[in-house]
Amino acid sequence: MSAGRFVELRDVVPRGIAGSATITSIGAGTTLAELEVDPQIPQVLREACAAAASPQLRAMGTIGGNLLQATRCWYWRLGYPCFLHGGDRCHARTGQQREHAIFGNERCASAHPSDPAAALLALGAILRTDRRELPLADLYRLPTEDDRDLTTLSTGELILELEVPAPRASVYLKAMDRRKWAFPLVGVGAARFVDGVRLGLSGVAPIPWALGGPEELDRATPLPGTAYKVEIARALVRRAVDAV
Ligand SMILES: Cc1cc2nc3c(=O)[nH]c(=O)nc-3n(C[C@H](O)[C@H](O)[C@H](O)COP(=O)(O)OP(=O)(O)OC[C@H]3O[C@@H](n4cnc5c(N)ncnc54)[C@H](O)[C@@H]3O)c2cc1C
Numbered sequence: 104m105s106a107g108r109f110v111e112l113r114d115v116v117p118r119g120i121a122g123s124a125t126i127t128s129i130g131a132g133t134t135l136a137e138l139e140v141d142p143q144i145p146q147v148l149r150e151a152c153a154a155a156a157s158p159q160l161r162a163m164g165t166i167g168g169n170l171l172q173a174t175r176c177w178y179w180r181l182g183y184p185c186f187l188h189g190g191d192r193c194h195a196r197t198g199q200q201r202e203h204a205i206f207g208n209e210r211c212a213s214a215h216p217s218d219p220a221a222a223l224l225a226l227g228a229i230l231r232t233d234r235r236e237l238p239l240a241d242l243y244r245l246p247t248e249d250d251r252d253l254t255t256l257s258t259g260e261l262i263l264e265l266e267v268p269a270p271r272a273s274v275y276l277k278a279m280d281r282r283k284w285a286f287p288l289v290g291v292g293a294a295r296f297v298d299g300v301r302l303g304l305s306g307v308a309p310i311p312w313a314l315g316g317p318e319e320l321d322r323a324t325p326l327p328g329t330a331y332k333v334e335i336a337r338a339l340v341r342r343a344v345d346a347v
Pocket residue numbers: 112116131132135154155156157160161163164165166167168169170171172173216217218219260261262263284285286287
C-alpha cells in the first residue's frame with residue numbers, strides 16, 4: 104500500500120471524555136490509553152481498550168482510527184487480487200484461514216480486528232461524523248458485488264465523536280494466541296441495560312458482529328479452519344452473560 108499524501112487529523116478531530124450519569128461523550132481523537140483508565144467509561148470499553156495491542160500502540164492509537172483499522176487478512180495485506188481488493192474470489196476460503204470468520208463470510212471471510220468496536224456495539228454507541236449521526240452498527244456493512252467497502256463512510260467523512268450510554272453492568276472477554284499484544288481470535292463484549300443484555304463480537308466476521316443471543320451461535324457458518332472459534336465464542340458468551 105502507498106499514499107501520496109498524509110493528512111494530520113489532530114487539529115480537527117476532538118479529543119477527550121465528558122460524562123453525565125447516563126451518557127458519556129468521547130472525542131474520536133481520544134487514545135485507547137486514555138479510555139482504559141477513565142472511570143466515566145463503561146467497564147466493557149475500558150477492558151476492550153486495555154486488551155488491545157500494546158501499551159505503546161494504545162498510547163498513540165485513537166478510538167476513531169481503531170474503529171476504521173483495515174483487516175489483518177494476510178492475503179489482503181499481501182495484495183492478493185481477492186474479493187475485497189475487487190477480484191472474484193476469496194483466497195482465504197480455500198487457503199490459510201485459521202484466524203478468519205465464522206459469520207458473514209460468504210464473499211470475504213476476514214475477521215474484524217477491533218476489540219473496542221465490539222464493546223461499543225454491545226453498548227449501542229452512537230457516532231457523530233462531520234455529516235450525520237448514526238448507530239455504530241450502521242458504520243459497518245458486508246461487502247457486495249457492487250461495493251467492496253466494509254464501512255458506510257463517504258470519502259473524506261470524519262468521525263468526530265461517540266456517545267455511549269451507561270449500562271447497569273458490562274464486561275469484555277477476549278481469547279487470543281498470546282496473553283498480551285495479540286488480535287482477538289474471538290472477543291465478546293456484553294452490556295446489560297434495563298431491557299436486556301446486548302452482545303458485540305470481534306474476530307468472528309468481516310465487521311463487528313452483533314449477536315442476538317447465545318442461540319445465534321448455532322447459525323454460524325465457520326470454515327473448516329475456523330470451526331474452533333464457534334466453541335470459543337460459546338464459552339466466552341456464556342461467561343460474559345453470567346458476568347453481567
Ligand atoms: C501490532 C498491532 C497490534 C494491534 N492489536 C490490536 C488489538 O489487539 N485490538 C485492537 O482493537 N486493535 C489492535 N491494533 C490496532 C490499533 O489499536 C490501531 O492501529 C489503532 O487504534 C489505530 O489508531 P490510529 O489513531 O493510529 O489510526 P490510524 O492508523 O491513523 O487510522 C486508521 C484508519 O482510520 C482513518 N481514521 C482515523 N481517524 C479517523 C477519524 N476520526 N475519522 C475518519 N477516519 C479516521 C485513517 O485515515 C485510517 O484509514 C493493533 C495494531 C498493531 C499495529
